[in-house]
Amino acid sequence: xxxxxxxxxxxxxxxxxxxxxxxxxxxxxxxxxxxxxxxxxxxxxxxxxxxxxxxxxxxxxxxxxxxxxxxxxxxxxxxxxxxxxxxxxxxxxxxxxxxxxxxxxxxxxxxxxxxxxxxxxxxxxxxxxxxxxxxxxxxxxxxxxxxxxxxxxxxxxxxxxxxxxxxxxxxxxxxxxxxxxxxxxxxxxxxxxxxxxxxxxxxxxxxxxxxxxxxxxxxxxxxxxxxxxxxxxxxxxxxxxxxxxxxxxxxxxxxxxxxxxxxxxxxxxxxxxxxxxxxxxxxxxxxxxxxxxxxxxxxxxxxxxxxxxxxxxxxxxxxxxxxxxxxxxxxxxxxxxxxxxxxxxxxxxxxxxxxxxxxxxxxxxxxxxxxxxxxxxxxxxxxxxxxxxxxxxxxxxxxxxxxxxxxxxxxxxxxxxxxxxxxxxxxxxxxxxxxxxxxxxxxxxxxxxxxxxxxxxx
Amino acid sequence: xxxxxxxxxxxxxxxxxxxxxxxxxxxxxxxxxxxxxxxxxxxxxxxxxxxxxxxxxxxxxxxxxxxxxxxxxxxxxxxxxxxxxxxxxxxxxxxxxxxxxxxxxxxxxxxxxxxxxxxxxxxxxxxxxxxxxxxxxxxxxxxxxxxxxxxxxxxxxxxxxxxxxxxxxxxxxxxxxxxxxxxxxxxxxxxxxxxxxxxxxxxxxxxxxxxxxxxxxxxxxxxxxxxxxxxxxxxxxxxxxxxxxxxxxxxxxxxxxxxxxxxxxxxxxxxxxxxxxxxxxxxxxxxxxxxxxxxxxxxxxxxxxxxxxxxxxxxxxxxxxxxxxxxxxxxxxxxxxxxxxxxxxxxxxxxxxxxxxxxxxxxxxxxxxxxxxxxxxxxxxxxxxxxxxxxxxxxxxxxxxxxxxxxxxxxxxxxxxxxxxxxxxxxxxxxxxxxxxxxxxxxxxxxxxxxxxxxxxx
Numbered sequence: 001x002x003x004x005x006x007x008x009x010x011x012x013x014x015x016x017x018x019x020x021x022x023x024x025x026x027x028x029x030x031x032x033x034x035x036x037x038x039x040x041x042x043x044x045x046x047x048x049x050x051x052x053x054x055x056x057x058x059x060x061x062x063x064x065x066x067x068x069x070x071x072x073x074x075x076x077x078x079x080x081x082x083x084x085x086x087x088x089x090x091x092x093x094x095x096x097x098x099x100x101x102x103x104x105x106x107x108x109x110x111x112x113x114x115x116x117x118x119x120x121x122x123x124x125x126x127x128x129x130x131x132x133x134x135x136x137x138x139x140x141x142x143x144x145x146x147x148x149x150x151x152x153x154x155x156x157x158x159x160x161x162x163x164x165x166x167x168x169x170x171x172x173x174x175x176x177x178x179x180x181x182x183x184x185x186x187x188x189x190x191x192x193x194x195x196x197x198x199x200x201x202x203x204x205x206x207x208x209x210x211x212x213x214x215x216x217x218x219x220x221x222x223x224x225x226x227x228x229x230x231x232x233x234x235x236x237x238x239x240x241x242x243x244x245x246x247x248x249x250x251x252x253x254x255x256x257x258x259x260x261x262x263x264x265x266x267x268x269x270x271x272x273x274x275x276x277x278x279x280x281x282x283x284x285x286x287x288x289x290x291x292x293x294x295x296x297x298x299x300x301x302x303x304x305x306x307x308x309x310x311x312x313x314x315x316x317x318x319x320x321x322x323x324x325x326x327x328x329x330x331x332x333x334x335x336x337x338x339x340x341x342x343x344x345x346x347x348x349x350x351x352x353x354x355x356x357x358x359x360x361x362x363x364x365x366x367x368x369x370x371x372x373x374x375x376x377x378x379x380x381x382x383x384x385x386x387x388x389x390x391x392x393x394x395x396x397x398x399x400x401x402x403x404x405x406x407x408x409x410x411x412x413x414x415x416x417x418x419x420x421x422x423x424x425x426x427x428x429x430x431x432x433x434x435x436x437x438x439x440x441x442x443x444x445x446x447x448x449x450x451x452x453x454x455x456x457x458x
Numbered sequence: 459x460x461x462x463x464x465x466x467x468x469x470x471x472x473x474x475x476x477x478x479x480x481x482x483x484x485x486x487x488x489x490x491x492x493x494x495x496x497x498x499x500x501x502x503x504x505x506x507x508x509x510x511x512x513x514x515x516x517x518x519x520x521x522x523x524x525x526x527x528x529x530x531x532x533x534x535x536x537x538x539x540x541x542x543x544x545x546x547x548x549x550x551x552x553x554x555x556x557x558x559x560x561x562x563x564x565x566x567x568x569x570x571x572x573x574x575x576x577x578x579x580x581x582x583x584x585x586x587x588x589x590x591x592x593x594x595x596x597x598x599x600x601x602x603x604x605x606x607x608x609x610x611x612x613x614x615x616x617x618x619x620x621x622x623x624x625x626x627x628x629x630x631x632x633x634x635x636x637x638x639x640x641x642x643x644x645x646x647x648x649x650x651x652x653x654x655x656x657x658x659x660x661x662x663x664x665x666x667x668x669x670x671x672x673x674x675x676x677x678x679x680x681x682x683x684x685x686x687x688x689x690x691x692x693x694x695x696x697x698x699x700x701x702x703x704x705x706x707x708x709x710x711x712x713x714x715x716x717x718x719x720x721x722x723x724x725x726x727x728x729x730x731x732x733x734x735x736x737x738x739x740x741x742x743x744x745x746x747x748x749x750x751x752x753x754x755x756x757x758x759x760x761x762x763x764x765x766x767x768x769x770x771x772x773x774x775x776x777x778x779x780x781x782x783x784x785x786x787x788x789x790x791x792x793x794x795x796x797x798x799x800x801x802x803x804x805x806x807x808x809x810x811x812x813x814x815x816x817x818x819x820x821x822x823x824x825x826x827x828x829x830x831x832x833x834x835x836x837x838x839x840x841x842x843x844x845x846x847x848x849x850x851x852x853x854x855x856x857x858x859x860x861x862x863x864x865x866x867x868x869x870x871x872x873x874x875x876x877x878x879x880x881x882x883x884x885x886x887x888x889x890x891x892x893x894x895x896x897x898x899x900x901x902x903x904x905x906x907x908x909x910x911x912x913x914x915x916x
Contacts, residue, residue, distance in 0.1 A: 034619045160895070161492045163844055198895065360818070360874050362845060386621055387820060387874075389847040416818050416845075416874060418895045437618070437656065437876045 036444035042299040043436045050289035050431040058326040059091025059257040074264035077306040084260035087336040089326040091257045095250030111229040114204035115249040119222045126248030148187030160198035184218035191222040194230035203426040262323040274317040277351035281327030288429030296358025304447035315454040324399040338402035349457040350409035353397030359415035361445040363390025367410040487906045494902035500757040508747035508889040516784035517549025517715040532722035535764040542718035545794040547784040549715045553708030569687035572662035573707040577680045584706030606645030618656035642676035649680040652688035655879040663884045720781040732775040735809035739785030746887030754816025762905035773912040782857040796860035807915040808867040811855030817873035819903040821848025825868040
């Protein structure tokens with residue numbers, strides 16, 4: 001396209017219900033977006049967090065650095081109060097890079113592989129065994145004792161036909177989380193899972209797995225292999241069902257460690273003891289830089305509150321930015337935040353979480369009673385000029401759902417998700433995959449919701 | 459984000475007006491999307507077109523290759539008829555890479571620079587002159603004779619505050635197109651323009667310029683410099699307003715050359731003499747690979763028609779895929795297509811153009827009479843489940859607008875545009891910037907519109 005003066009948008013003008021919204025709301029929202037796009041800090045913050053600190057697994061040195069960075073960034077942004085909330089977090093590290101291969105037709109095939117988070121290591125010499133390929137936990141369990149001595153290969157394809165990629169993720173993530181737990185009891189010796197992306201590529205996508213509730217002797221090592229590797233292995237298993245697969249991983253669960261949620265506040269002018277939370281998680285997987293998951297959410301949360309300062313808007317209630325520690329592994333940060341809030345009897349009016357990537361804004365999920373759900377629908381027309389049309393019932397996110405009550409308004413920021421699983425939990429989740437404008441439009445959108453929450457929640 | 463079974467979409471179910479839409483339409487559209495996402499060819503076609511053929515300026519060897527590729531691809535796709543429509547196109551080539559620099563404080567500053575399309579070369583030794591910085595053509599014209607002997611530096615910033623990036627482009631592209639024409643008459647010796655992107659980066663973004671209607675002796679060379687270079691030059695001009703800027707470019711306008719629009723048809727079952735066009739332009743700028751501009755539109759157009767074949771849908775009317783040659787330079791291909799159609803008295807019911815990048819679908823522009831505009835609004839509910847909400851009055855695109863009549867329905871495919879000007883007309887417009895799912899969702903969207911046009915236009 002070269003040149004298009006003829007390209008004129010003629011949107012139906014937003015009709016605001018004067019009874020429920022203030023005339024000034026439209027103008028205030030426009031300012032949030034303008035400031036985010038022209039005086040935004042989110043992109044340069046993200047560059048630092050991702051390229052200078054990088055992947056930040058809970059309990060690691062990088063996570064400690066991220067805590068310090070978050071605290072300093074909020075202090076520099078002029079927040080009224082910034083503090084660290086101590087929390088004991090699990091500490092798992094990958095160790096040396098994993099190795100996997102098998103031999104077929106006298107040819108050695110090396111595969112891209114990455115241990116799943118929380119997994120134990122293989123024996124020091126690695127693990128060599130025949131492979132049983134299945135498409136589901138149920139299929140594996142049906143095989144029962146036939147799994148003894150075998151590596152179970154969960155090769156369920158994340159379907160590309162779903163319009164919303166998260167649907168395909170929800171259908172398959174259970175194998176990654178619970179696959180090893182389900183087959184250890186039958187004497188399986190290891191688990192490999194097909195990476196959760198609709199792409200055919202060479203990147204293993206890690207993610208959390210769990211041994212919860214099973215005895216020590218049933219714990220077996222689990223890892224993800226790339227989708228291309230999964231396709232190839234599946235093909236070769238048809239040629240030679242008794243081929244032996246080797247993998248070696250060196251990951252380790254250490255003792256839990258002291259870490260922190262990083263919290264910053266802009267004090268409310270009218271009801272400082274009422275809180276509205278905006279947040280994302282500060283920790284990330286270690287293979288990439290934790291850019292879309294969830295560096296973008298971290299910087300958008302800080303930026304959304306900073307825009308209030310920049311525009312000299314003092315909120316009625318206290319706006320609290322929470323950078324949650326340990327979302328990816330076991331959620332200790334969000335549990336701690338909610339428990340402390342309950343103990344202190346803090347009144348939380350609302351919360352918005354951003355943990356679905358830093359892409360173009362599309363909508364918001366809403367988890368609230370019907371009255372609050374209806375209230376949010378009155379805000380919808382304000383967002384159409386920003387290309388935001390979707391206000392739907394759905395969970396707010398893993399870190400804010402612990403705040404759930406009969407009276408709180410929980411919301412999730414839901415940007416365009418088509419690219420998300422190109423990067424999710426993989427080495428590809430790096431700063432260069434984030435577009436500045438998309439990130440900033442997200443910050444403007446989240447600030448707008450915070451403002452409306454602050455104006456209309458009681 | 460790790461794991462979100464709780465993430466449930468609860469969209470208000472699409473309520474179809476049974477009087478105006480067939481019940482089967484919803485199902486057919488679902489199939490278009492499913493086939494595009496699971497059996498699509500667009501991504502592998504795009505890979506070939508962009509990485510094997512690359513940038514394809516009208517009149518060049520690469521453009522010839524692209525014509526042959528387009529013809530073969532449509533034949534392989536099983537179209538009923540494929541042919542080449544001859545058209546004489548301009549032939550401009552960049553020649554050796556351009557050079558630009560100036561010296562300040564005894565330091566030589568090299569700048570990323572690229573000649574604008576159609577521009578003449580500098581003298582062989584290059585051009586050295588003082589610089590006059592302006593923000594608009596009006597400001598330059600006010601300076602009049604003060605421009606004599608000078609290089610005019612159009613340094614208008616493409617505003618980042620617009621929510622729709624095309625708005626900022628429309629505000630500034632006039633300087634690129636007409637800047638040199640406007641100042642040559644005052645004796646200016648050259649023009650440099652700030653690249654049209656909201657980013658601060660090191661890529662010159664080229665694009666067409668015009669000498670139309672001015673005498674030979676007023677033609678002066680014109681080039682784009684990167685935005686970072688523009689910022690630096692502007693700063694240094696404040697320090698030393700008489701610094702001398704040097705640039706050398708070797709581009710050349712050759713004699714017009716025979717080229718082709720590539721056309722493929724799926725013959726209509728009921729009214730084969732009625733045509734519905736889907737198309738994008740096959741030519742591209744030379745700095746990158748012409749991926750988003752407009753390889754994506756080319757492959758989406760072919761794919762949209764191929765989906766009819768794949769799903770065994772024979773259209774009522776003839777669907778014609780047109781890969782237009784020479785959109786970027788002078789539009790000879792679209793003029794030729796419209797002229798031939800008029801000469802043959804071909805009845806065109808509708809046309810949809812895709813030339814705004816291969817990003818996630820957001821909406822469609824509509825250029826038609828009020829009755830047709832209203833008809834299209836009845837289709838809107840069908841698209842909500844695909845995240846498409848915007849059906850607005852606007853031009854269809856540069857290649858289809860020549861078909862404009864009182865009775866035709868012209869539409870433009872309008873995906874998310876936030877990333878478009880990262881790549882537009884620059885070396886960054888490469889295959890790796892295109893996401894497979896976004897591309898395929900676009901193909902499904904365009905096929906759906908074609909299907910509805912075919913079902914409801916008369």
